[in-house]
Amino acid sequence: MAPTSIIESLRQQIASCEAQLRDLRSQLAEAEHSQKEQREQDRLRHATGPSSDPLGHDMTYGIHDDFRSEVFAVLSQVEDERPPPRRWPLDRHEYRRYGRQLIMPEIGLQGQLRLKNASVLIVGVGGLGCPAAAYLAGAGVGTLGLVDGDTVEESNLHRQILHSTGRVGMTKVDSARVALNSLNPNVRLVPHSSRLAPETAISTFQQYDLVLDCTDTPASRYLISDTCVLLGKTLVSASALRTDGQLMVLNNPPRPPGDTSGGPCYRCVFPKPPPPESVVSCGDGGILGPVVGVMGVLQALEAIKVLTRATQSPAESLSAPPPDPPSLLIFSAYSNPMFRSIRLRARKPKCAACSAQASVTSEAVSSGSLDYVQFCGATNPVDALSPSERISVENYAKVRLDVNPFTGMEPSKDSHILVDTREKVQYDLCSLEGSVNIPFSIVSGTSAARARWSDNSQTSGEQDWVSELRRHPDKPIFVVCRLGNDSQLTVKKMKELGLDNGGQRWIGDLKGGLRAWRDVIDKDFPEY
Amino acid sequence: MEGDQTINITLGFLGGLDKLVLGDLDENQMAIRLSSRTETGKNVNLKYLFKHIYDNLLVKSERLVPKRDPRYDENDPGKQLPFEEAASVLIENGKIRGGNLVVINEADWECIADDLAEELGVEVVADEMEISDGDKIEFVTTLHGG
Numbered sequence: 001m002a003p004t005s006i007i008e009s010l011r012q013q014i015a016s017c018e019a020q021l022r023d024l025r026s027q028l029a030e031a032e033h034s035q036k037e038q039r040e041q042d043r044l045r046h047a048t049g050p051s052s053d054p055l056g057h058d059m060t061y062g063i064h065d066d067f068r069s070e071v072f073a074v075l076s077q078v079e080d081e082r083p084p085p086r087r088w089p090l091d092r093h094e095y096r097r098y099g100r101q102l103i104m105p106e107i108g109l110q111g112q113l114r115l116k117n118a119s120v121l122i123v124g125v126g127g128l129g130c131p132a133a134a135y136l137a138g139a140g141v142g143t144l145g146l147v148d149g150d151t152v153e154e155s156n157l158h159r160q161i162l163h164s165t166g167r168v169g170m171t172k173v174d175s176a177r178v179a180l181n182s183l184n185p186n187v188r189l190v191p192h193s194s195r196l197a198p199e200t201a202i203s204t205f206q207q208y209d210l211v212l213d214c215t216d217t218p219a220s221r222y223l224i225s226d227t228c229v230l231l232g233k234t235l236v237s238a239s240a241l242r243t244d245g246q247l248m249v250l251n252n253p254p255r256p257p258g259d260t261s262g263g264p265c266y267r268c269v270f271p272k273p274p275p276p277e278s279v280v281s282c283g284d285g286g287i288l289g290p291v292v293g294v295m296g297v298l299q300a301l302e303a304i305k306v307l308t309r310a311t312q313s314p315a316e317s318l319s320a321p322p323p324d325p326p327s328l329l330i331f332s333a334y335s336n337p338m339f340r341s342i343r344l345r346a347r348k349p350k351c352a353a354c355s356a357q358a359s360v361t362s363e364a365v366s367s368g369s370l371d372y373v374q375f376c377g378a379t380n381p382v383d384a385l386s387p388s389e390r391i392s393v394e395n396y397a398k399v400r401l402d403v404n405p406f407t408g409m410e411p412s413k414d415s416h417i418l419v420d421t422r423e424k425v426q427y428d429l430c431s432l433e434g435s436v437n438i439p440f441s442i443v444s445g446t447s448a449a450r451a452r453w454s455d456n457s458q459t460s461g462e463q464d465w466v467s468e469l470r471r472h473p474d475k476p477i478f479v480v481c482r483l484g485n486d487s488q489l490t491v492k493k494m495k496e497l498g499l500d501n502g503g504q505r506w507i508g509d510l511k512g513g514l515r516a517w518r519d520v521i522d523k524d525f526p527e528y
Numbered sequence: 529m530e531g532d533q534t535i536n537i538t539l540g541f542l543g544g545l546d547k548l549v550l551g552d553l554d555e556n557q558m559a560i561r562l563s564s565r566t567e568t569g570k571n572v573n574l575k576y577l578f579k580h581i582y583d584n585l586l587v588k589s590e591r592l593v594p595k596r597d598p599r600y601d602e603n604d605p606g607k608q609l610p611f612e613e614a615a616s617v618l619i620e621n622g623k624i625r626g627g628n629l630v631v632i633n634e635a636d637w638e639c640i641a642d643d644l645a646e647e648l649g650v651e652v653v654a655d656e657m658e659i660s661d662g663d664k665i666e667f668v669t670t671l672h673g674g
C-alpha cells in the first residue's frame with residue numbers, strides 16, 4: 001500500500017472511531033437519563049410521610065399521587081414477574097450469529113443452549129489461550145474466565161492473537177477482554193488478573209464447568225490437574241514448543257477420586273515431573289506462531305465437544321455416548337503425517353491425585369503444603385565462574401573502543417578473540433563485529449577427555465574450533481552468549497581443554513551476555 | 529542356535545528428544561537390531577533396551593548435565609556424578625525419567641501393561657515387558673511451552 005493511502009485509511013479509521021465514540025456518548029447519556037428517571041419514580045413509589053397521609057386525600061379531584069405510583073408499581077411488577085413467554089429459545093440475533101454452527105447436527109439448538117449456559121476457565125492468555133478464547137467466545141460460550149498475571153510484550157504478538165501492538169504493556173487479561181468483547185459482546189468475561197496460585201486455585205475454579213490449561217510450566221500443569229480432579233472438572237490440556245505440540249483431554253468423564261470409570265489425570269500420565277534442566281520455554285527454545293495456534297484451536301474444539309455433549313439429567317447421561325478414550329494427540333509441523341494419536345492408560349490405581357489412595361487433598365492444595373514449584377524443581381542461575389573470569393560489558397566496551405584495562409594498550413581489532421556461543425540461527429540475526437561463532441551445542445558435544453588424549457597424539461581428530469583457538473595462544477578469549485549462562489560453561493570447557501595454556505592466556509565471559517550489552521552499551525543492538 | 533537370533537525394532541524420539549539422541553539427523557526414527565536373548569538367556573525386555581539405548585545411542589550433551597543439576601557439586605567427590613549417570617533427560621539409572629512417555633505400537637506402555645495384567649490376571653511391571661520383532665518403540669518428552 002502506498003503511504004498516502006495508508007494515511008487516508010488511518011484518517012478514515014479515526015473518523016469512524018470518533019463517530020462511534022460520539023454515538024456511545026449519546027447512548028450513555030440516554031441510559032443515565034432513564035436511570036435517573038427510574039430512580040425518581042422509585043423514590044416516589046416508596047416515599048411515605050406523616051405530613052401527607054394519602055388516606056386524608058380528597059378523592060374528588062382524582063387519586064392521590066402515592067396511590068397512583070403504587071398502582072403503577074403493581075402493574076409494572078406484574079410485567080416484571082411474568083414476562084411474555086418467549087417464542088424462541090434463542091434471541092433473534094443469536095440465530096443469526098451462530099447459524100452456521102446451529103445447523104450442524106453436532107451442535108443444534110440443544111448444543112447451542114449448552115454452550116450459552118456453560119462457563120469455561122482459560123488459565124494462561126498466551127499462545128494457546130488467545131486462539132482458544134477467541135473460538136470459544138465466537139461459538140457463544142456464556143461465560144469465559146481469564147487467568148493471567150502477565151502484561152503484553154511485543155515478542156508475544158506473533159502468536160498471541162488477541163493482543164495488539166497498541167496494547168503492549170496492558171495486562172494480558174485486559175487486552176484479551178477488549179478483543180473478545182469486540183468479537184462477541186454477548187459473552188460474559190470474568191477477569192482473574194494474577195498468576196494462578198495454589199491458595200486461590202480452588203476458589204477460582206469452583207464457578208466454572210470446564211478448564212483449559214494454556215500455561216507454560218510443569219508446576220502449573222500439576223496444580224491445574226489436581227484442582228480439576230478435586231472439583232470434578234474436565235481439563236483440556238495443551239502445550240507447544242518450537243514445531244511440536246501436545247494435547248490431552250483429562251479427567252473425562254470427571255469422576256471423584258477412586259472412581260475408576262473417570263478419565264486419567266495429568267499425574268496418571270506423568271506421575272513424575274521432568275528434570276528441571278530439561279524444561280525449555282518458548283522464550284529460550286522458540287515457537288512458531290501457527291504451531292501453538294493449532295494447539296489452542298484444538299483446545300477450543302475439544303472444549304466445545306465436551307460442553308455440547310454434557311448432560312443435564314441422569315437419564316440423559318445413560319443414553320449419552322461415552323467420551324472418547326483417553327489419548328495424547330501429538331502434532332509435529334515438520335513430520336509426515338503431522339498428527340498422531342497415542343492411546344493413553346486409564347486412571348492409575350496408585351495415582352496421587354485421582355485414585356482411592358490419593359494424597360492430594362483440597363486442604364493440601366490450598367494451604368500451600370503441596371509445594372508445586374519444589375515438586376517440579378527449580379533451576380538455579382548458572383554461577384560457574386569466579387569474578388576474575390568474568391568481565392562487565394562496560395569493561396569489554398573499553399577493550400573494544402578504548403585502552404585495554406588489563407594491558408593499558410591501545411585498542412586494536414585483533415587484540416583478542418570474541419567467541420559467540422549462540423546457535424548459528426541466532427548468530428545470523430545479529431552479532432558483534434569481529435566475533436566468531438562457536439555454537440554451544442558444538443562446545444558441549446566436545447569431550448574434554450578425548451581432546452586431551454588426542455592432544456598427546458598430535459591433535460589428530462581434535463575438533464576444528466579447538467585447534468583454531470590453539471593457533472593464537474597469546475590472544476585473550478572473551479566469550480559471549482545471549483544471557484550469560486552458556487558463556488560460563490564454555491569458558492569452563494575451554495579451560496578443561498587446556499586452551500588457557502595453564503593460566504597464561506586469559507579466558508572469561510561477558511557478564512549478562514548480549515542482553516547486558518544492549519541494555520548498557522548499544523541500544524541499537526537488536527532484542528529478540 | 530536359538531540364542532543367536534536377532535529381532536528388528538524401530539525406535540522413535542519425539543518432542544525434541546530426536547535432537548538429543550540422534551543429533552542433527554533429519555529423521556526422528558531409527559531401526560536397530562537386537563539379540564533376542566540377553567547374556568543370561570532371557571528374552572530381551574524394555575529394561576534391556578533402555579540400557580542399550582543409554583550405553584550406545586544417547587548423544588552426550590553437557591547442557592543437560594552439570595551445574596544446573598542440584599545433585600551435582602564439583603567440590604564434593606560424593607556428588608560428582610559420572611558424566612553418563614547424570615547425563616540424560618531420558619534415562620537415569622536404567623529407568624525412564626519423569627516427563628517422558630514410552631509408546632509401544634501407538635499406545636502408552638502403561639496402557640499395554642494394564643491390558644496385559646488384565647489378560648494374565650497378574651501384576652505386570654511395565655519395564656519388564658518383553659520386546660518382539662517388529663515392535664515400534666517411541667519416546668515422547670512432554671512439552672511445556674504455551
Ligand SMILES: [Zn+2]
Pocket residue numbers: 264265266267268269347348351352353354355
Ligand atoms: Zn490420576
